[in-house]
Amino acid sequence: MRMSKLFVQTLREFPADAEVVSHKFLVKAGFIRKLTSGVYNYLPLMWRVLKKIENITREEMDKAGAQELLMPFVQPKELWEESGRWEVYGKELMRLKDRHNREMCLGPTHEEIITAIARDGLKSYKQLPVNLYQIQSKFRDEVRPRFGLLRGREFIMKDAYSFATSQEELDKEYDNMAQAYKNIFNRCGLPTKMVQSDSGAIGGSVSHEFMVITDTDAGENDVFYCECDYSANSNHAVSKLPEAVVDGASCGITEKKVLDTPQTHSIEALCEFLNVPASLICKCLVYIADSKPVLALIRGDKQIEETKLMNAVGAIEIRIATAEEIEELMNSKGFNAAKGFIGPKGMDDITIVADETIKALKNFVVGINEEDKHLVGASLEDFRIDKYEDIRLVEAGEFCPVCGKPLKVTKGIEVGNIFQLGTKYSKPMNAVYLDQNGKAQPYIMGCYGIGISRTAAAAVEAHYDDWGIKWPVAIAPYHVIVVPVSTNDNQQMSVAEDIYNQLNNAGIEVVIDDRNERPGVKFKDADLIGFPYRITVGKTIVDGKVELVTRESGEKVEMTPDEAVNKVIEYIKAALLF
RNA sequence: CGGGAUGUGGCGCAGUUUGGUAGCGCACUUCGCUUGGGACGAAGGGGUCGCACGUUCGAAUCGUGUCAUCCCGACCA
Numbered sequence: 001m002r003m004s005k006l007f008v009q010t011l012r013e014f015p016a017d018a019e020v021v022s023h024k025f026l027v028k029a030g031f032i033r034k035l036t037s038g039v040y041n042y043l044p045l046m047w048r049v050l051k052k053i054e055n056i057t058r059e060e061m062d063k064a065g066a067q068e069l070l071m072p073f074v075q076p077k078e079l080w081e082e083s084g085r086w087e088v089y090g091k092e093l094m095r096l097k098d099r100h101n102r103e104m105c106l107g108p109t110h111e112e113i114i115t116a117i118a119r120d121g122l123k124s125y126k127q128l129p130v131n132l133y134q135i136q137s138k139f140r141d142e143v144r145p146r147f148g149l150l151r152g153r154e155f156i157m158k159d160a161y162s163f164a165t166s167q168e169e170l171d172k173e174y175d176n177m178a179q180a181y182k183n184i185f186n187r188c189g190l191p192t193k194m195v196q197s198d199s200g201a202i203g204g205s206v207s208h209e210f211m212v213i214t215d216t217d218a219g220e221n222d223v224f225y226c227e228c229d230y231s232a233n234s235n236h237a238v239s240k241l242p243e244a245v246v247d248g249a250s251c252g253i254t255e256k257k258v259l260d261t262p263q264t265h266s267i268e269a270l271c272e273f274l275n276v277p278a279s280l281i282c283k284c285l286v287y288i289a290d291s292k293p294v295l296a297l298i299r300g301d302k303q304i305e306e307t308k309l310m311n312a313v314g315a316i317e318i319r320i321a322t323a324e325e326i327e328e329l330m331n332s333k334g335f336n337a338a339k340g341f342i343g344p345k346g347m348d349d350i351t352i353v354a355d356e357t358i359k360a361l362k363n364f365v366v367g368i369n370e371e372d373k374h375l376v377g378a379s380l381e382d383f384r385i386d387k388y389e390d391i392r393l394v395e396a397g398e399f400c401p402v403c404g405k406p407l408k409v410t411k412g413i414e415v416g417n418i419f420q421l422g423t424k425y426s427k428p429m430n431a432v433y434l435d436q437n438g439k440a441q442p443y444i445m446g447c448y449g450i451g452i453s454r455t456a457a458a459a460v461e462a463h464y465d466d467w468g469i470k471w472p473v474a475i476a477p478y479h480v481i482v483v484p485v486s487t488n489d490n491q492q493m494s495v496a497e498d499i500y501n502q503l504n505n506a507g508i509e510v511v512i513d514d515r516n517e518r519p520g521v522k523f524k525d526a527d528l529i530g531f532p533y534r535i536t537v538g539k540t541i542v543d544g545k546v547e548l549v550t551r552e553s554g555e556k557v558e559m560t561p562d563e564a565v566n567k568v569i570e571y572i573k574a575a576l577l578f
Numbered sequence: 579c580g581g582g583a584u585g586u587g588g589c590g591c592a593g594u595u596u597g598g599u600a601g602c603g604c605a606c607u608u609c610g611c612u613u614g615g616g617a618c619g620a621a622g623g624g625g626u627c628g629c630a631c632g633u634u635c636g637a638a639u640c641g642u643g644u645c646a647u648c649c650c651g652a653c654c655a
Contacts, residue, residue: 012604012616013590017648027589037647092654109655143579143653151654209655220654319652417655449655467615486613520615527615538614547614 003513020218022460023148038145038153048477064180066131077103079112106139114161119431133160149457156452163443189472197233206420211412212458219411226400235307239398248363256377265340282366289315299357305393312389335369343367344383421445469530473575478509481531485538496537
């Protein structure tokens with residue numbers, strides 16, 4: 001490809017609306033352009049990158065025994081009603097009507113469609129197990145799209161779905177996919193961590209996410225990990241705490257009594273007033289789960305993890321109650337307390353979930369739904385608790401549940417996930433096969449996603465410097481750029497053309513910068529776009545030397561044109577493992 | 579959905595307070611000159627200032643409404 005003809009417009013400045021490096025560089029270097037909020041044009045350079053990630057994904061999925069198909073982007077309401085998700089998916093599902101007023105949606109994921117395909121085509125246990133996948137654009141009407149390709153509304157995804165006759169078969173396929181994912185991300189030059197996670201709205205039991213670890217804001221997930229193998233998304237992480245039992249006796253509280261605690265609306269204020277540690281307080285928070293109030297209890301020094309709480313009460317939506325909702329709840333129970341004085345006492349017919357940290361409290365402090373008062377020296381028998389669950393947000397420094405060493409925390413970008421769905425879709429959609437006994441059985445399903453466009457953006461987050469992108473060879477739009485310093489110099493031009501032709505003939509993806517630009521412009525563009533290798537043909541050609549520059553390391557080496565060609569081919573073949 | 583901000587050529591911005599008919603840098607075209615880290619000179623092309631209504635002799639500028647975009651929060655694979 002000739003640079004003079006390559007469709008790319010690099011910008012001198014970053015776009016004003018970009019926040020994270022991948023967004024900034026992909027726009028500045030001419031890979032993408034925003035069409036509307038969360039929706040991007042993939043320009044030729046970007047499309048080459050995406051196709052490479054797609055193809056690596058395709059090769060590894062095929063190698064793992066999955067079969068590619070393609071499902072429609074527009075889906076009918078009826079299938080979503082069968083699964084029950086038309087009601088529960090919420091506003092993220094982009095709904096529309098056709099000319100006959102029939103309701104449709106843009107596919108945010110394809111469980112419903114694939115399940116319908118399977119029940120039509122997979123009638124016998126003899127056909128199972130099967131894994132079907134596609135690579136396609138998805139649309140999710142995100143509340144707040146941001147970070148460019150990292151959280152778009154329209155994005156490219158590989159989604160795979162497996163059908164099995166038993167949990168054992170599903171486990172096997174799940175492990176098979178985990179290995180395929182490791183291969184895919186490794187080949188993309190993108191180290192990932194496989195972490196345990198919550199299974200979220202898609203539902204099911206077991207799930208893992210593949211995270212690209214980053215220390216920037218682009219990592220929207222907190223990942224807790226240990227030097228042993230344990231690692232988990234914060235929505236799923238568990239830990240051991242050092243303190244076994246917290247007893248008020250250590251602060252001289254041995255007697256149960258109600259104390260005046262004026263203006264202690266926060267844990268801090270209460271601790272100061274009573275001169276007790278936060279860990280002695282039973283914190284009580286009101287949540288609204290599927291529009292019903294729920295009381296969550298947790299030790300005062302810890303935080304609630306809302307996803308865990310949501311799972312504990314079996315809700316599909318949860319949020320903290322507003323001040324007005326708390327007031328309404330208090331009024332309905334005949335109390336006059338506000339935030340800070342809420343307690344489980346007298347909360348009849350309200351679900352009360354306590355974190356496991358509450359179990360180990362003795363002679364503790366708790367609100368009793370009376371303004372400016374708290375109960376001290378309380379015990380667990382003083383009120384009703386419906387269930388104890390781990391609903392606690394883990395903090396760094398707490399101990400690994402597996403080996404007991406301190407946990408560390410980092411940020412991660414989720415580029416892939418694998419779920420065990422079980423019969424969540426096959427049962428309600430009556431998607432069954434006949435077993436050996438001729439009996440109808442629902443498929444045991446799994447689903448496996450990779451954000452293709454997000455993976456590309458994550459690769460930029462993981463590989464860049466002040467000057468631009470440093471694409472891993474396997475997913476770079478082109479492998480090499482040949483830069484003649486002066487297009488007016490016949491010798492430089494002919495050597496550059498010769499190198500260009502040799503590389504082309506060797507199957508290397510190469511660009512020659514034939515523009516009549518000053519060298520600074522060419523070098524800046526080469527660095528910005530992120531060609532893994534650059535061969536510069538300049539004045540030293542009179543001594544028979546050109547320069548080979550490696551983008552990743554910045555290493556520059558002088559050598560003859562033939563040596564440069566051979567070196568580059570050698571490097572690229574090694575990187576691509578062919 | 580709550581809070582904040584912004585909409586002026588492809589990109590980044592000034593002009594709005596004190597209404598008078600649009601400007602700068604980059605990019606683009608042509609010529610000259612230059613060629614190892616975003617040169618320089620000259621001459622050009624491209625916008626009627628998000629949209630609508632209103633006030634006014636006159637609106638990018640004032641008013642009302644509306645749409646869009648971005649940030650923080652809530653939410654989320």
